Amino acid sequence: MQDTRSNSERATTELREMIFSGALPPGSDHLETELAEKLGMSRTPVREAALTLRAQGLVELRPRRGLRINPVSAKDMADIYDILTELESLAAARAAEARYSRADLATLATAIGDMTEALAQDDLRAWANADDRFHRELVRLGGNARLSMIVSVMRDQVRRARATTLFIRPKPTQSNDDHRAVYQAIAEGDPKTAHDIHHAHRLHARDMLVSLLEKHQFHGL
Amino acid sequence: MQDTRSNSERATTELREMIFSGALPPGSDHLETELAEKLGMSRTPVREAALTLRAQGLVELRPRRGLRINPVSAKDMADIYDILTELESLAAARAAEARYSRADLATLATAIGDMTEALAQDDLRAWANADDRFHRELVRLGGNARLSMIVSVMRDQVRRARATTLFIRPKPTQSNDDHRAVYQAIAEGDPKTAHDIHHAHRLHARDMLVSLLEKHQFHGL
DNA sequence: GCATTTTTTAACGTATACATTAAATCATAC
DNA sequence: GTATGATTTAATGTATACGTTAAAAAATGC
Known part of the structure; x- marks a missing residue:
């Protein structure tokens, strides 16, 4: 089956992939x-x-120099996490306000289950994958399309850092408890709890990641 | 003096202006x-x-139909304000953490002064202008460049709504007290107070604006 | 008349051509 | 050998050309 997308779209996704894979280094x-x-x-x-990629903060256009792949410093990563923290926490609160049924929250529950299983099997890639799904679905449930867009752009950038830190950081066991608690709060329609737990969860992740990046001197990822 | 910018940049700003001015209606x-x-x-x-404008959410590209100027519903405006509320409040907290000197906060103080004066003279346009400056500077002081970018894109969209509601909404007297309190908290290095007051300030603005838009049935601004 | 098919049209997506101009190279003076 | 200026190079920003194809219009059948 042929790719029906335009070359422009293809170029966007392919360049993005090349940036994330390191084929186009920072x-x-x-x-x-x-x-x-x-x-x-x-x-x-x-x-x-x-x-398009410039609008997403991934590259800069420098006349006669070409596309510069933006490096992401530890400070950048901290900034990005700050944004993620606030916006995802808001989404969690709004999701709780929306009084979703358990059925509506199935995707969320599945992601949590997959994370638990991945942890048991020590499969960090599978864990990261399920973690992504959890956060994406959480934001979707928040019901703010613009917020979802912004978060997905920010998350893209985090992915670059995660690829390099996934295997040197502590096992995300606390993380799983947090997810469960957020899920619970949303299911029970408790916005404040959902917000606060997710907020603390993200802040913790931020501090851990930033200190890792600083320790390992990734001063331009 | 000639405009040294590229046609592409000029087109971006001119189209944006045309959208805000209503020359290209929603x-x-x-x-x-x-x-x-x-x-x-x-x-x-x-x-x-x-x-570029598509990346900022202002237009959509529909093959063979042309550029569609995105309408902004009351729900959209609520979503935008939600994002503004969270991100600006974070910026306020971070600004307070940064322990700026009074001199560093001069721009902020000036904006507050201008707002007070504008209110006294019943000059709502001047007030809106100073209000913009206050919020922009507040976000700048937060020290997160990405956050500033996102907020400025969101604020652009709010401007459209404000143009139509500025003269039918209640006078922003409470607003001024809030600004002063946020300024004070930042000057005293009190992140929580800065955050919470600004958060409440924005939430209030959001609810007021949204109910105005709903009442006046701007179902696509 | 209305529905369906065929034809026509024209807007977009993309390739290409080209002038401009910043950067690099080379030449010259000291 | 270094600094300054002239020359060359080449990457961009923009215009333009063009094939594809969705939409509109026309033609056909019922």
């Missing part, structure tokens, strides 16, 4: 022409993708 | 060719501007 420059050739298309869709 | 469609002609340039820079 701080590196890339001429539009080179990228166009690599992706097998003309400069036009590549340029359009570049503009 | 919900309306505009072909790339028409816009290009109106702006006196080719389709290329207009398209680039369109992509």
